[in-house]
Amino acid sequence: MLWRVGLCLLLGSMGMSLPLTGPGRTAGRNKLLLISFDGFRWDYDRDVDTPFLDEMARDGVKAAYVTPAFLTVTSPTHFTIITGRYIENHGVIHNMWFNTTTSEKKSYWQTQFVNEWWDNGTVPIWITAQRQGLKAGSHHFPGTASTYQGEKVQVGEVEPAIYNYSNETVWRTIVDKVMGSWFRDKDLDFVALYFGEPDGTGHKFGPDSPQRKKMVKQVDRTIGYLRNSVKRHGLEDRLNIIITADHGMSTVQRKDTVNEIVLSKIPNFTFKDLDFHLVDYGPTGMLLPKEGRLDKVYNALKGAHPHLHVYKKEEMPRRLHFSNNKRILPIILWSDPGYLINGYIPVQFNRGEHGFDNEGLDMKPFFRAVGPDFHKNLEVGPFETVNIYPLMCHLLGITPDAHDGDLNNVRHMVVEVEDPVQRSASRVFIGLGSVGGFLVLICLVVVVRNVLQRKKPNK
Numbered sequence: 001m002l003w004r005v006g007l008c009l010l011l012g013s014m015g016m017s018l019p020l021t022g023p024g025r026t027a028g029r030n031k032l033l034l035i036s037f038d039g040f041r042w043d044y045d046r047d048v049d050t051p052f053l054d055e056m057a058r059d060g061v062k063a064a065y066v067t068p069a070f071l072t073v074t075s076p077t078h079f080t081i082i083t084g085r086y087i088e089n090h091g092v093i094h095n096m097w098f099n100t101t102t103s104e105k106k107s108y109w110q111t112q113f114v115n116e117w118w119d120n121g122t123v124p125i126w127i128t129a130q131r132q133g134l135k136a137g138s139h140h141f142p143g144t145a146s147t148y149q150g151e152k153v154q155v156g157e158v159e160p161a162i163y164n165y166s167n168e169t170v171w172r173t174i175v176d177k178v179m180g181s182w183f184r185d186k187d188l189d190f191v192a193l194y195f196g197e198p199d200g201t202g203h204k205f206g207p208d209s210p211q212r213k214k215m216v217k218q219v220d221r222t223i224g225y226l227r228n229s230v231k232r233h234g235l236e237d238r239l240n241i242i243i244t245a246d247h248g249m250s251t252v253q254r255k256d257t258v259n260e261i262v263l264s265k266i267p268n269f270t271f272k273d274l275d276f277h278l279v280d281y282g283p284t285g286m287l288l289p290k291e292g293r294l295d296k297v298y299n300a301l302k303g304a305h306p307h308l309h310v311y312k313k314e315e316m317p318r319r320l321h322f323s324n325n326k327r328i329l330p331i332i333l334w335s336d337p338g339y340l341i342n343g344y345i346p347v348q349f350n351r352g353e354h355g356f357d358n359e360g361l362d363m364k365p366f367f368r369a370v371g372p373d374f375h376k377n378l379e380v381g382p383f384e385t386v387n388i389y390p391l392m393c394h395l396l397g398i399t400p401d402a403h404d405g406d407l408n409n410v411r412h413m414v415v416e417v418e419d420p421v422q423r424s425a426s427r428v429f430i431g432l433g434s435v436g437g438f439l440v441l442i443c444l445v446v447v448v449r450n451v452l453q454r455k456k457p458n459k
């Protein structure tokens with residue numbers, strides 16, 4: 001009898017374990033615009049009147065906030081957004097290119113043109129899209145200038161060395177160019193668009209300053225202008241828009257309020273023990289000790305200041321995903337919000353900084369989305385920015401390259417429309433599922449009847 005019960009369960013479970021619905025997909029290949037407003041912290045709309053952002057939230061999706069990759073600095077976190085990979089996996093580990101032998105460093109802008117810094121085994125979504133037959137563009141987005149595995153973005157524009165990132169008139173010209181020339185005339189499928197504010201103002205005046213609030217009004221007006229431009233160019237029904245940022249911003253405290261971190265003042269620490277260092281760059285630092293001096297440097301720094309975190313590369317907390325890469329130096333430093341890491345003497349004068357632990361709320365950017373494939377008036381919980389890449393690939397109907405995100409973390413924002421083939425397939429599955437259930441039922445009836453019949457003679 002046991003084998004009969006077993007067979008019943010096997011048959012039944014085979015039927016029932018078939019999926020009841022197909023995987024679903026979006027309505028079709030709509031166009032996609034990804035916009036980053038550098039340093040737009042998740043809560044910047046709370047102390048400023050932002051009618052256009054509010055309208056966009058009613059028409060689309062708003063996340064509580066998103067969690068950027070660590071280090072929370074511009075080029076690395078932007079490259080995470082467009083590759084879906086943590087920084088240790090994509091290799092753009094800092095805003096600055098550096099050579100530990102010659103101690104040469106290149107600024108954020110110069111580093112845009114160091115091809116091998118960007119092309120380190122991972123390609124941005126515009127390359128993924130182009131390889132699968134779509135047309136892509138990138139306007140000022142970090143990584144635009146580079147060639148990846150021999151291929152460059154089809155339509156790209158990089159800002160000149162001296163460039164004012166804050167001019168609202170220029171922003172409007174860019175918006176109309178992207179809508180009219182790039183999306184409508186050139187018929188691009190995907191565009192990445194970067195604006196350098198409110199980061200610039202947040203650094204200079206601090207995230208709580210009236211200047212930052214004024215800049216958020218400018219961003220809001222630009223979003224209103226952009227959505228109007230979408231309508232003027234007849235793109236409303238076929239353009240999805242994602243607006244987010246690379247990191248947030250936190251207020252810097254000075255020596256009148258806190259005990260500043262100055263490495264040269266730490267007992268038993270000396271720059272003479274280092275071959276190379278990258279400090280005086282906000283709240284993070286990386287050190288390359290001389291041969292045989294790693295432990296000396298580490299022991300001197302570890303615990304030397306209550307707001308300074310000191311880690312050997314291989315002992316980095318896994319959650320930060322900032323360890324497993326050749327380019328990351330043997331000792332990594334970061335400070336708590338409010339504090340900066342100074343080398344010889346404090347030479348940093350920004351009132352606002354980023355680069356801190358990505359767990360801190362001050363480092364979280366905003367996330368908004370609107371368009372034909374997004375739900376309306378939907379607020380969703382926080383998620384990591386590595387998930388934006390699979391979301392974008394899903395919207396574009398392309399197969400993502402290897403990445404660290406998961407579409408399942410974000411697909412609830414998207415309106416899933418089954419196509420006819422899948423619908424009939426899922427009918428078959430439902431049918432099979434019911435058959436499976438029915439088989440189990442019949443089997444049980446038969447088994448129970450047998451058991452009862454066998455028991456009868458004993459009575």
Ligand SMILES: *[C@@H]1O[C@H](CO)[C@@H](O)[C@H](O)[C@H]1NC(C)=O
Nearest residue numbers: 098099100101102103104116
């Ligand atoms: C750094 O400079 C040295 C000396 O010029 C050179 O040999 C090395 O290839 C450079 N490394 C990188 C990553 O550019």
Ligand SMILES: *[C@@H]1O[C@H](CO)[C@@H](O)[C@H](O)[C@H]1NC(C)=O
Nearest residue numbers: 091116119120121122326327
């Ligand atoms: C990435 O860059 C490192 C040097 O920084 C180099 O050794 C490595 O080969 C590069 N990997 C790829 C896939 O380009």
Ligand SMILES: *[C@@H]1O[C@H](CO)[C@@H](O)[C@H](O)[C@H]1NC(C)=O
Nearest residue numbers: 164166167168169170171173
């Ligand atoms: C902003 O850009 C426009 C167009 O290039 C220019 O005419 C204007 O002078 C700029 N405004 C400022 C304040 O720089």
Ligand SMILES: *[C@@H]1O[C@H](CO)[C@@H](O)[C@H](O)[C@H]1NC(C)=O
Nearest residue numbers: 163164165166167168169170
């Ligand atoms: C950039 O332009 C804005 C206005 O568009 C102006 O207020 C600001 O002073 C300019 N910045 C620089 C550094 O020229």
Ligand SMILES: *[C@@H]1O[C@H](CO)[C@@H](O)[C@H](O)[C@H]1NC(C)=O
Nearest residue numbers: 266267268269299300301304
């Ligand atoms: C500095 O190093 C010396 C010699 O190794 C040691 O005795 C001393 O305790 C160290 N001081 C601190 C503050 O770690």
Ligand SMILES: [Zn+2]
Nearest residue numbers: 038039074246
């Ligand atoms: Zn930034």
